[in-house]
Amino acid sequence: MTTASSSSRIPGCAGARIVAAGKEWDAVRTDRFLGLQAVDRLGAASGPVIVEPAAVYFLVPPGGTTAGDLTQSKGLGAGHYVVLPAADRTRPPGPYWLLPPDRPLATVDDVRRALEAAAALVLLDLDTIRHDIDHALCRRVELPRRSIIDAGTDALTHHLRRLMSYNYGPQNEGSTGVRMRTLCDVAERNLAAPVRPTPQTNHRVAYVYWNTLATLTAAFRDLYLAHRPTEPGQRT
Incomplete structure (x- = not known):
């Protein structure tokens, strides 16, 4: 979930807050299926990962998403805001941490390669x-x-x-x-x-x-x- 302005609390999502990207981290947003496949491919290289019902967010170093387009994804840097779940929120409903926020940030290049590999999956059978x-x-x-x-x-x-x-x-x-x-x-x-x-x-x-x-x-x-x-x- 991204927004153009910030608020301290999210109704219905205990402990969640809207935080500006581009300072401590950027985020890469992609659709849920592609993102989860990319997480599998990243393995130990995965940084903090947020899951929503329809999207997955990878946290990467600040400024990293300005380098170029990402496969079927959007880079969220300065000027964007991301909903961060409570640190202990590790399951739905609502946004949750698939991988915890205290992990080292993933590199944009690693995320890009994982997304490209995931996007090469066969069509729905x-x-x-x-x-x-x-x-x-x-x-x-x-x-x-x-x-x-x-x-x-x-x-x-x-x-x-x-x-x-x-x-x-x-x-x-x-x-x-x-x-x-x-x-x-x-x-x-x-x-x-x-x-x-x-x-x-x-x-x-x-x-x-x-x-x-x-x-x-x-x-x-x-x-x-x-x-x-x-x-x-x-x-x-």
Whole structure:
């Protein structure tokens, strides 16, 4: 979220504040799917990262975003403002820190390379999405092996993030907007790191999580088919 003027507090986002870019840091804003893919590619080189429902922000050294265009992204330096979540906000709803603010800033060149690599991903494959949803939700006599659950969860996480990045229209108008906002909030909570299964997670709990992601992915897949958005973009 960016704005042309600052305010000390954000209604509904406890501890969040609007801060001017271009002083202690610049920010690179990109759509959520592309940004999360770039984070995966950056690995240990990732600096502080903020996630919103439709966007991801990378914090980089001040002045760094003036050097040139960034792939499918916007540099936010002097004259721009960014919403910083509370330091302990690490999950939705609202803006949160995917990677904490006390990390060293990422370099613009590293972010640029990661975004370029992420942008080279293949287009949405609806047949594969359907197959992975059906595989998770099919009736079973017994639980599948944990390796199957984990692989299916990884695939659906990728699909869900991709589908969430599309522009399905305003979320603040009428009952449809409310339902869309609720669906996004539920998906955000289930994709948050503290919720995702780990190798120590109970087998059945991991299976239920896999099914939950399949249900959410199916809901966003149906939205995609109904609206046919042309490309990912920030929702309003």
